[in-house]
Amino acid sequence: MSHAYRVELGEEILRVQDLKVWFPIKRDISDILLRKPQLYVHAVDGVSFNIRKREIFCLVGESGCGKTTTGKALLRLVPVHSGKAFFKPRKETLEILDAMGVKSENGFVELFGLKDSQFRPLRREIQMIYQDPYGSLNPRFRIKDVLEEVLLVHKIGSTKEERLEIIAKALEMVKLTPVEEFIDRYPHQLSGGQRQRVAIARAIIGNPSLIIADEPVSMLDVSIRAEILEVLLNLRTLLDVSFIFITHDLAVARYICDRIAVMYLGKIVELGDAREVIADPLHPYTEALIAAIPDPDPANRLKFRDLKIKGEVPNAVFIPPGCRFHPRCIYYEQHKETDKELEQLCPVVEPPLSEVKPERYVSCYRYPSIREIVKSGLPTVNKKE
Amino acid sequence: MALLEVENLRTYFYTLRGVVKAVDGVSFELEKGETLGIVGESGCGKSTLAWSLLRLVPPPGRIVGGQIRIDGKDIVGMSESEVRREIRWKRISMIFQGAMNALNPVYTVGDQIIEPLLLHTNMTKQEALERARELIEAVGLAPSILERYPHELSGGQKQRVVIAMALALKPDIVIADEPTTALDVVVQAQILNLMKKLHQEEKMSIILITHDLGVVTELSEKIAVMYAGKIVEFGRAEDIFENPLHPYTKALIRAVPRLKGDIHKLEYIPGTPPDLRSPPPGCRFAPRCPRRFEPCDKEEPPIIEYSKGHYVACWLYTKR
Numbered sequence: 001m002s003h004a005y006r007v008e009l010g011e012e013i014l015r016v017q018d019l020k021v022w023f024p025i026k027r028d029i030s031d032i033l034l035r036k037p038q039l040y041v042h043a044v045d046g047v048s049f050n051i052r053k054r055e056i057f058c059l060v061g062e063s064g065c066g067k068t069t070t071g072k073a074l075l076r077l078v079p080v081h082s083g084k085a086f087f088k089p090r091k092e093t094l095e096i097l098d099a100m101g102v103k104s105e106n107g108f109v110e111l112f113g114l115k116d117s118q119f120r121p122l123r124r125e126i127q128m129i130y131q132d133p134y135g136s137l138n139p140r141f142r143i144k145d146v147l148e149e150v151l152l153v154h155k156i157g158s159t160k161e162e163r164l165e166i167i168a169k170a171l172e173m174v175k176l177t178p179v180e181e182f183i184d185r186y187p188h189q190l191s192g193g194q195r196q197r198v199a200i201a202r203a204i205i206g207n208p209s210l211i212i213a214d215e216p217v218s219m220l221d222v223s224i225r226a227e228i229l230e231v232l233l234n235l236r237t238l239l240d241v242s243f244i245f246i247t248h249d250l251a252v253a254r255y256i257c258d259r260i261a262v263m264y265l266g267k268i269v270e271l272g273d274a275r276e277v278i279a280d281p282l283h284p285y286t287e288a289l290i291a292a293i294p295d296p297d298p299a300n301r302l303k304f305r306d307l308k309i310k311g312e313v314p315n316a317v318f319i320p321p322g323c324r325f326h327p328r329c330i331y332y333e334q335h336k337e338t339d340k341e342l343e344q345l346c347p348v349v350e351p352p353l354s355e356v357k358p359e360r361y362v363s364c365y366r367y368p369s370i371r372e373i374v375k376s377g378l379p380t381v382n383k384k385e
Numbered sequence: 386m387a388l389l390e391v392e393n394l395r396t397y398f399y400t401l402r403g404v405v406k407a408v409d410g411v412s413f414e415l416e417k418g419e420t421l422g423i424v425g426e427s428g429c430g431k432s433t434l435a436w437s438l439l440r441l442v443p444p445p446g447r448i449v450g451g452q453i454r455i456d457g458k459d460i461v462g463m464s465e466s467e468v469r470r471e472i473r474w475k476r477i478s479m480i481f482q483g484a485m486n487a488l489n490p491v492y493t494v495g496d497q498i499i500e501p502l503l504l505h506t507n508m509t510k511q512e513a514l515e516r517a518r519e520l521i522e523a524v525g526l527a528p529s530i531l532e533r534y535p536h537e538l539s540g541g542q543k544q545r546v547v548i549a550m551a552l553a554l555k556p557d558i559v560i561a562d563e564p565t566t567a568l569d570v571v572v573q574a575q576i577l578n579l580m581k582k583l584h585q586e587e588k589m590s591i592i593l594i595t596h597d598l599g600v601v602t603e604l605s606e607k608i609a610v611m612y613a614g615k616i617v618e619f620g621r622a623e624d625i626f627e628n629p630l631h632p633y634t635k636a637l638i639r640a641v642p643r644l645k646g647d648i649h650k651l652e653y654i655p656g657t658p659p660d661l662r663s664p665p666p667g668c669r670f671a672p673r674c675p676r677r678f679e680p681c682d683k684e685e686p687p688i689i690e691y692s693k694g695h696y697v698a699c700w701l702y703t704k705r
């Protein structure tokens with residue numbers, strides 16, 4: 001299936017390895033006196049992926065599965081428990097980092113090992129767009145001020161005029177034109193879609209190489225959504241930028257993304273080409289998600305939706321042992337009697353995310369090759385780099 | 386005579402900064418046991434329409450014109466006490482937008498379900514509890530939920546409780562305003578399955594309000610497309626999706642990405658919906674309409690029956 005928007009992808013720019021973000025749960029005095037162990041919300045619990053230049057990489061999954069936390073971790077906005085993230089900044093930034101004494105390898109720096117002062121130059125390169133176009137802009141700032149602030153922080157443009165020129169260019173890229181008409185407005189004088197475009201302009205104005213877009217269209221009306229998706233799609237060739245696109249909407253993911261990673265309870269359970277994953281899901285959870293989505297079709301009203309999943313998402317404090325999906329897995333339930341090996345594996349040993357078809361990764365014992373990996377005690381990562 | 390007949394309904398909000406014409410001349414009918422979906426963008430008047438049908442428009446809003454007839458009897462002119470005694474919750478009830486987050490945190494689920502039963506019927510507390518148990522099972526929950534507090538429930542469980550509350554007095558019509566918007570897809574599918582079951586088994590008439598074109602087709606036999614306070618197109622779901630007439634409906638359908646089939650470029654509607662304090666004089670969609678022509682800015686298009694049961698308000702289909 002061809003896609004009008006497919007572009008040539010460049011070299012790898014980000015490699016995330018076994019990222020874990022755990023939030024400690026506050027203990028009250030009696031818990032401490034009774035020496036109850038510290039509990040954690042395992043928001044992100046061992047996530048690995050890589051992103052190439054100009055790629056739009058999607059994180060999908062139900063609310064609470066750790067999508068936002070993964071994005072925030074890359075900006076060091078949440079405390080990282082363990083794991084590494086190797087990022088390749090642009091040459092100028094690498095030179096600045098070099099001068100600060102930051103070690104790099106083949107142009108990659110490891111984000112979580114940096115001091116705050118060393119991370120600062122990278123803030124310009126990694127930007128985030130938030131879900132809420134209403135809450136994310138300061139109501140007392142005009143658009144011009146919102147954007148100029150970013151330029152001042154990163155010392156871009158030496159004169160007021162130069163900065164205005166850069167601002168105008170950014171607004172043109174997000175199609176807030178004629179620029180004169182918008183530049184002096186306050187957020188309350190803009191529609192939701194226009195606000196979201198200002199948020200995008202703010203993210204791109206420092207010329208980032210990676211944008212983390214957290215549900216950037218979910219709060220917008222359908223009629224405006226398409227316009228924002230269009231703006232984002234155009235940016236990657238205009239700016240050579242890569243995206244981590246976070247969404248719970250698989251139809252949007254299919255439209256805009258190159259690859260998608262499906263997350264469940266803090267882990268990626270399936271990863272692959274966006275169109276292929278949706279047309280032919282390999283993990284029982286992905287299958288269940290897709291089966292639940294209402295596609296606009298009047299014939300649907302005559303049938304009940306067959307839900308290929310049991311129960312509800314468990315609490316991220318007590319992650320089920322073995323395959324974390326097993327308490328809800330219909331495949332496991334239906335096959336454990338006839339396939340005894342499943343019963344020995346699913347509730348006991350965590351299935352590693354491995355390649356079962358070219359460029360299709362999944363973590364599920366339905367696939368014999370994954371059983372083999374576990375049975376032979378091989379290392380759990382089976383990606384060819 | 387249809388179960389519900391709405392005729393030229395107008396509901397305005399009298400704010401300090403002007404009159405917001407949130408519902409401005411809406412007419413439709415709902416038969417017994419029928420499901421009607423109302424779709425439209427944020428702010429087009431969907432919730433205001435729903436509040437009007439329950440005679441619960443919040444101030445500074447009020448119904449300023451038109452009729453709402455249930456079994457032929459107009460409720461717009463009825464006294465509040467009569468509405469409370471005869472109509473609200475008994476004939477027509479509602480699942481409010483965001484209601485699952487508005488459950489009272491200090492009362493158990495059971496207490497909250499029996500409250501309207503004690504208030505509106507002659508049931509004893511024992512009978513009310515018995516009915517609450519029935520209701521909670523009808524929405525697929527275990528009776529033990531009745532003793533729990535809202536914060537102990539998941540989003541999907543809370544939404545089921547809210548549905549049970551709307552069903553408490555066995556209404557003929559239930560309005561569900563964005564009943565699944567805050568829920569994940571799996572839970573959304575469970576809730577929609579539940580509503581389908583209630584519709585089929587209890588022959589309940591449902592008005593489903595949503596901005597989601599996928600959700601609306603899950604349940605609706607008929608669909609009304611609203612834009613800026615008006616119904617611009619109305620028909621069977623098949624009419625609306627297979628043969629949309631109004632340029633707004635067409636654009637809306639082409640603006641949503643699909644899960645199957647070819648991926649073609651999405652279309653979007655330039656601009657934004659009008660300010661309902663000063664809507665454009667002619668067709669309200671005219672400033673954004675790709676098909677706009679000479680009469681559109683001058684005069685409002687009337688709603689006409691284009692083919693049997695398929696209505697549209699657009700000059701393209703009206704001989705002048």
Ligand SMILES: Nc1ncnc2c1ncn2[C@@H]1O[C@H](COP(=O)(O)OP(=O)(O)OP(=O)(O)O)[C@@H](O)[C@H]1O
Pocket residue numbers: 398400405407425426427428429430431432433434443444445446482596661
């Ligand atoms: N209490 C109020 N006072 C003044 N104006 C109001 C009030 N409630 C709603 N409105 C206005 O009435 C119009 C219709 O609002 P309504 O809530 O019915 O929209 P909706 O279609 O339900 O939108 P959504 O999809 O966002 O729920 C809007 O312009 C809104 O701003």
Ligand SMILES: Nc1ncnc2c1ncn2[C@@H]1O[C@H](COP(=O)(O)OP(=O)(O)O)[C@@H](O)[C@H]1O
Pocket residue numbers: 023041042043044061062063064065066067068069070316
């Ligand atoms: N600051 C925080 N403190 C404690 N728990 C958190 C915090 N942020 C997120 N969580 C928890 O981490 C999990 C993942 O959250 P999040 O990354 O926001 O999910 P998503 O974006 O996929 O909806 C959830 O269980 C959430 O409640």
Ligand code: SF4
Pocket residue numbers: 283284285323324325326327329330331332342346351363364365366
């Ligand atoms: S590993 Fe077992 S429990 Fe987990 S998804 Fe696969 S079959 Fe289901």
Ligand code: SF4
Pocket residue numbers: 631632633668669670671672674675676677678681686698699700701
């Ligand atoms: S009446 Fe005119 S402006 Fe309105 S929808 Fe029809 S063609 Fe467009």
Ligand SMILES: [Mg+2]
Pocket residue numbers: 064067068069214
């Ligand atoms: Mg999130």
Ligand SMILES: [Mg+2]
Pocket residue numbers: 431432433482562
């Ligand atoms: Mg509403």
